[in-house]
Structure formats: structure tokens, C-alpha cells
Amino acid sequence: MLLKNNQFRRIKKLTGKAVGDFGLIENGDRIAVAVSGGKDSYALLHILEQLRRRAPIQYELIAVNVDAGFPGYRKDVLHGYLKECGFQVHMEATNCSQIIEEHRHPGSSYCAFCARLRRGVLYAVADRLGCNKVALGHHLDDFIETLLLNQFYSGKLAAMSPKMLADNKRHTVIRPLVYVEESDIVKLSDQNDFPIIDCGCPVMGEEDQNRQRMKRLLTELHKENHHVKRSMIRALSNVQPRYLLDRTVVRQLETVL
Numbered sequence: 001m002l003l004k005n006n007q008f009r010r011i012k013k014l015t016g017k018a019v020g021d022f023g024l025i026e027n028g029d030r031i032a033v034a035v036s037g038g039k040d041s042y043a044l045l046h047i048l049e050q051l052r053r054r055a056p057i058q059y060e061l062i063a064v065n066v067d068a069g070f071p072g073y074r075k076d077v078l079h080g081y082l083k084e085c086g087f088q089v090h091m092e093a094t095n096c097s098q099i100i101e102e103h104r105h106p107g108s109s110y111c112a113f114c115a116r117l118r119r120g121v122l123y124a125v126a127d128r129l130g131c132n133k134v135a136l137g138h139h140l141d142d143f144i145e146t147l148l149l150n151q152f153y154s155g156k157l158a159a160m161s162p163k164m165l166a167d168n169k170r171h172t173v174i175r176p177l178v179y180v181e182e183s184d185i186v187k188l189s190d191q192n193d194f195p196i197i198d199c200g201c202p203v204m205g206e207e208d209q210n211r212q213r214m215k216r217l218l219t220e221l222h223k224e225n226h227h228v229k230r231s232m233i234r235a236l237s238n239v240q241p242r243y244l245l246d247r248t249v250v251r252q253l254e255t256v257l
């Protein structure tokens with residue numbers, strides 16, 4: 001299925017730039033694209049497929065869904081849509097929801113536990129399917145929100161990586177939407193009637209209050225200056241270690257001088 005509109009072309013261009021800038025896709029890759037039924041993963045899958053069709057290299061995409069097992073999750077809607085679009089699809093049923101209920105420590109983050117469990121399943125499925133890469137739908141806003149969260153609450157200067165070796169050392173995780181703003185994905189989703197489904201979990205939309213706070217902060221700043229988000233993402237590729245306080249880096253710089 002071809003998505004054709006200006007929004008799509010814009011996102012495709014930005015994604016293509018990220019693929020080139022960070023060497024995200026190589027000849028012979030077999031990529032498991034994580035799909036949840038949310039707008040970001042639909043956008044990612046469609047864009048990667050369009051890039052694949054015109055790429056001078058060969059690579060394969062498989063849409064992989066990890067169903068956490070929350071009641072009411074309409075994976076049938078997701079599966080039907082992906083098949084209708086002609087994608088290779090793998091649906092993995094799990095009992096993550098039950099494991100969370102039984103083993104989560106009181107007061108600990110529901111989302112963090114859930115994400116960790118599902119990520120583990122995703123890697124295992126990628127292994128079984130013979131995929132060397134896993135593509136995730138994190139976009140520009142996710143990167144800069146994480147940057148702020150780390151600064152404000154974790155005392156570190158870090159965002160996400162567009163390309164990194166997974167903890168299991170077997171897969172490379174890629175995030176091709178790093179340059180794409182969430183608002184563009186929302187428009188793309190609306191224009192193309194992506195069949196968005198809820199995850200059905202008990203904390204949907206309630207967890208991660210701090211991230212919501214970062215979103216509100218960025219929205220406020222964006223009202224005054226429409227370039228704020230772009231400036232922040234540019235800052236991540238324009239690091240000036242001499243003007244930071246990391247003593248390890250400072251010592252390394254001193255040995256170079």
C-alpha cells in the first residue's frame with residue numbers, strides 16, 4: 001500500500017537522511033520492525049517499506065508484534081491491516097501482563113517492567129526469525145524528552161542512540177525516525193487513517209508523569225519558538241565536551257593537548 005501525500009514525502013526524506021547519517025541499514029539486513037498498533041510504528045513500517053522499494057541495496061522487513069496479553073487488545077485489527085498492506089507479519093502472544101501483576105515490586109514503574117519484558121520477547125522473536133536488526137519507532141520528541149528527563153531527574157547528559165548494539169550483543173537496534181517530529185506523524189496517521197489500537201493495559205496514559213511534564217514544557221517552548229525542538233536535536237550532534245564538566249572527558253582532552 002502506497003501512502004501519498006506531502007507529509008509522507010517529508011517524513012520519508014527525514015528518515016532517509018537519518019538512515020544515511022547513521023548507517024542504519026546495510027545490504028542483506030533482515031529487520032524486525034516492532035509494531036504495536038500505535039501511530040509511530042505504523043509510520044515507521046510504511047516509511048521503511050517505501051525506502052526499501054527504491055533502495056540501491058537489498059533488505060527485508062518483517063513486522064513483529066509482541067502482544068503483552070492485556071485484555072481488549074485488538075491485535076486482530078492490527079494483523080488484518082498489516083496483511084492487507086502486504087507486509088510480512090509475525091504476531092507473538094505472551095503472558096507479560098500476568099508476569100507484571102505477579103512479580104512487579106509495589107511502587108515500581110509498571111511501564112518500565114512491561115517495556116523490559118516485551119523488549120526481551122522482541123529480541124527472542126528477532127532471533128527466531130533470523131533478523132539481525134530491530135527497528136523501533138522512537139521519534140524526535142522521544143529523543144529530546146529523554147534528554148530532558150535524564151538532565152532533570154537522573155543527573156546525566158544522554159538521550160537515545162539512533163543505532164546501538166542490543167544488550168544481548170546479537171541485534172542492532174535502530175531508530176530511523178530520530179529526525180521526525182511527533183506532530184508530523186500525527187498528521188500522517190490522520191491523513192491515512194491508520195487503525196490505531198489501545199494496548200489495553202491498566203496504566204495507559206497515566207504512567208510516566210515526568211515524561212508528560214517534559215511534553216508540556218516542550219509544547220510551551222514551541223509556542224514561543226518553533227525551532228526549539230530542531231535546535232535540541234541538532235545540539236545532540238554538536239557536542240562540545242570542553243564546555244561540559246565530565247572529568248573523564250576533560251582528562252582525555254588534556255592528554256590530547
Ligand code: SF4
Binds near residue numbers: 068114115203205
Ligand atoms: S503504557 Fe501499558 S503497554 Fe505501554 S509500556 Fe506502559 S504498561 Fe506497557
